[in-house]
Amino acid sequence: MKSTERERLEKQTEKRYLWLRFKNGCKSLKGSKARQYALIAFCVLVILIWVCNKDRFSLENMELVSPAFVALSKLTLPITLIGGTVAILILYGTPIGTGKITNELQRIGLTNSAGETPILTAKTKDEKQSEVTVFEFDGVGIPLTEWENKRQRIEAALNVHIVKLKEGKNKRSILLYTVPAGNQLSSRIEWNDSYLIKDSSTLILGKSLMGTVKVDLAKIPHILLGGSTGSGKSVLLKLLLMQAVKKNAVVSIADFKGGVDFPSIWHSKCKMCFDEDNLSQLLTELVDELQRRKVLFRDNECHNLDEYNKRTGKELQRHIFACDEVAEILDKTGLTKEQKDKVSLIESKLSVIARQGRAFGIHLILATQRPDANILSGQIRNNIDCRVCGRADNVLSQIILDSTAAAEQIPKDAAGRFLLHDGTIFQAFWFDDTDM
Numbered sequence: 001m002k003s004t005e006r007e008r009l010e011k012q013t014e015k016r017y018l019w020l021r022f023k024n025g026c027k028s029l030k031g032s033k034a035r036q037y038a039l040i041a042f043c044v045l046v047i048l049i050w051v052c053n054k055d056r057f058s059l060e061n062m063e064l065v066s067p068a069f070v071a072l073s074k075l076t077l078p079i080t081l082i083g084g085t086v087a088i089l090i091l092y093g094t095p096i097g098t099g100k101i102t103n104e105l106q107r108i109g110l111t112n113s114a115g116e117t118p119i120l121t122a123k124t125k126d127e128k129q130s131e132v133t134v135f136e137f138d139g140v141g142i143p144l145t146e147w148e149n150k151r152q153r154i155e156a157a158l159n160v161h162i163v164k165l166k167e168g169k170n171k172r173s174i175l176l177y178t179v180p181a182g183n184q185l186s187s188r189i190e191w192n193d194s195y196l197i198k199d200s201s202t203l204i205l206g207k208s209l210m211g212t213v214k215v216d217l218a219k220i221p222h223i224l225l226g227g228s229t230g231s232g233k234s235v236l237l238k239l240l241l242m243q244a245v246k247k248n249a250v251v252s253i254a255d256f257k258g259g260v261d262f263p264s265i266w267h268s269k270c271k272m273c274f275d276e277d278n279l280s281q282l283l284t285e286l287v288d289e290l291q292r293r294k295v296l297f298r299d300n301e302c303h304n305l306d307e308y309n310k311r312t313g314k315e316l317q318r319h320i321f322a323c324d325e326v327a328e329i330l331d332k333t334g335l336t337k338e339q340k341d342k343v344s345l346i347e348s349k350l351s352v353i354a355r356q357g358r359a360f361g362i363h364l365i366l367a368t369q370r371p372d373a374n375i376l377s378g379q380i381r382n383n384i385d386c387r388v389c390g391r392a393d394n395v396l397s398q399i400i401l402d403s404t405a406a407a408e409q410i411p412k413d414a415a416g417r418f419l420l421h422d423g424t425i426f427q428a429f430w431f432d433d434t435d436m
């Protein structure tokens with residue numbers, strides 16, 4: 001890029017930043033009485049100085065002064081008032097340390113192709129978690145993936161630990177949720193029943209540096225857990241299922257791994273199935289239940305399970321279908337035609353639940369080491385919005401989260417450490433099913 005072109009872009013960006021800061025400054029006035037008083041005090045002071053020194057400022061009586069200057073002298077007060085107010089508002093809208101942060105980002109090469117660095121537009125404490133500082137940047141067109149790729153360098157440059165990275169209200173704005181660099185997630189956090197949330201649809205996954213990480217099945221109905229062997233999928237799956245059982249949901253588990261993961265205590269609390277015929281039967285029943293609820297909800301003019309239960313006073317239960325290694329069921333390699341047909345039938349039932357289950361309170365929680373397209377069809381995968389990935393390589397992380405973030409951010413020896421689809425890193429609660 002030519003230097004004149006670069007200069008032109010830099011000037012344009014500078015103007016935009018000034019405008020942004022002015023807007024931020026105006027916004028900051030709303031929340032701060034002290035800032036309002038300071039601005040009023042400034043205006044009063046300027047007026048007082050003007051009134052007391054009116055004669056000195058006036059050029060009217062002077063000979064040899066051009067009429068244009070005389071006219072201009074009359075505007076001194078409004079110009080000082082307006083100019084001063086604008087300058088103060090820009091100052092209010094400029095977070096402390098903006099220049100230093102810009103320099104640090106420049107040093108680690110977080111720049112766009114015109115060489116511009118993201119500009120800090122706000123630095124605030126998170127409303128819910130006071131130890132979390134939220135940095136809001138105008139990203140000058142640098143995409144979120146680039147921020148994710150440079151996450152560790154940004155952490156070192158700003159001397160913070162990034163808990164969450166996401167886009168703000170628009171594609172230009174980037175939000176960094178940070179805690180002081182010393183804060184670390186513990187490698188084992190015991191589950192305690194007091195953590196259980198009362199409402200029937202919210203399950204707890206674990207703890208991030210920002211607090212408890214949860215998922216509301218009424219909003220995000222299905223969960224996909226990925227991760228390499230030993231990453232902690234089974235423990236997390238059982239943590240979720242245990243909560244579902246305690247919330248009076250009907251839990252069905254397909255266990256094709258020879259029953260090692262689900263000891264007998266689960267058999268008394270959940271519907272278990274160990275072979276394809278059983279599974280086919282179970283999924284058919286679930287889809288039938290879904291169709292039955294469709295009619296029921298339509299007749300009662302309800303949009304979803306909670307509304308139906310509230311309106312009719314009935315207690316229709318949520319159904320959760322879980323499978324610990326979904327590839328064990330859906331992998332068709334080496335199967336006969338007849339076996340493949342059986343798998344296709346299972347797949348089509350899962351697809352129906354994935355597409356329509358939310359409103360009717362029928363949910364999927366699937367775990368897998370490798371959900372490739374030939375194992376988990378796009379139809380099913382695209383309808384599972386809650387994606388959680390543990391320790392993984394680039395390929396697995398890409399399949400689960402559509403980015404290599406889990407491979408980069410989860411240490412190779414971590415167990416129970418997961419990355420949620422929204423960029424939150426958390427430690428799943430350690431849960432021992434012998435305590436059930």
Ligand SMILES: Nc1ncnc2c1ncn2[C@@H]1O[C@H](COP(=O)(O)OP(=O)(O)OP(=O)(O)O)[C@@H](O)[C@H]1O
Binds near residue numbers: 227228231233415430
């Ligand atoms: N939340 C957790 N906190 C601490 N350690 C954990 C946690 N979850 C799992 N682990 C450790 O990791 C080990 C493996 O966990 P788990 O069996 O759940 O892995 P997995 O992903 O299901 O593996 P596989 O794919 O081989 O079945 C556990 O035995 C435990 O030592």
Ligand SMILES: [Mg+2]
Binds near residue numbers: 233234
């Ligand atoms: Mg497992």
